[in-house]
Amino acid sequence: MQILDELVAAGRRLDERGWVPATSGNLSARDADGVWITSSGHHKGRLDHGHFLRLDADGRPPAGTRPSAETALHLGLYRREPDIGAVLHTHSVNATVLSRVYPEGVPFEDHEIAKAFPGVDTHASAHRIPVWPNDQDVDRLWRAIAPHDLPLPGFLIGGHGLYAWGTTVDDALRHVEAFEHLFACIVLEHRLRSTP
Numbered sequence: 001m002q003i004l005d006e007l008v009a010a011g012r013r014l015d016e017r018g019w020v021p022a023t024s025g026n027l028s029a030r031d032a033d034g035v036w037i038t039s040s041g042h043h044k045g046r047l048d049h050g051h052f053l054r055l056d057a058d059g060r061p062p063a064g065t066r067p068s069a070e071t072a073l074h075l076g077l078y079r080r081e082p083d084i085g086a087v088l089h090t091h092s093v094n095a096t097v098l099s100r101v102y103p104e105g106v107p108f109e110d111h112e113i114a115k116a117f118p119g120v121d122t123h124a125s126a127h128r129i130p131v132w133p134n135d136q137d138v139d140r141l142w143r144a145i146a147p148h149d150l151p152l153p154g155f156l157i158g159g160h161g162l163y164a165w166g167t168t169v170d171d172a173l174r175h176v177e178a179f180e181h182l183f184a185c186i187v188l189e190h191r192l193r194s195t196p
């Protein structure tokens with residue numbers, strides 16, 4: 001299935017960049033029949049079609065299977081935004097560190113890469129990537145996020161990682177790369193400016 005081939009390739013790409021260490025992260029995509037999501041506990045750089053579950057229209061996994069622990073966040077995004085076709089969740093070092101340094105949200109402005117995000121057509125703009133406190137109760141975490149506008153195609157969870165999405169797997173991957181470019185720039189800029 002092409003959609004699973006795309007998710008397998010995305011997992012390899014995220015692993016090559018070091019953004020899904022250990023078995024962290026989870027990947028999903030939606031097609032006409034429901035949502036495909038990684039089952040729990042697999043390394044994202046070594047996925048095959050057997051590592052994905054299809055959730056039915058009510059978000060239920062097949063009997064006897066165990067989807068990723070954070071399935072509720074994926075489903076919340078799909079239900080809320082009909083245009084979302086894929087959601088990618090990563091645990092990069094820079095995303096994790098910045099979410100701790102900026103618990104009120106990661107601000108950035110005057111970055112050309114912002115134009116990778118929908119609705120942004122100039123570097124001359126200021127944005128804030130939202131950060132929500134981590135919570136092992138993922139349903140409760142989604143209830144905290146759901147009432148808020150999400151002007152950028154991604155958010156951070158404190159001390160945890162990035163959620164990013166797009167209309168397709170490629171689109172979501174492009175957004176992850178844009179966020180990670182920003183994170184790397186912000187971290188490096190901090191380091192250089194604080195070095196005498």
Ligand SMILES: [Zn+2]
Pocket residue numbers: 024025026070089091160161
């Ligand atoms: Zn996670």
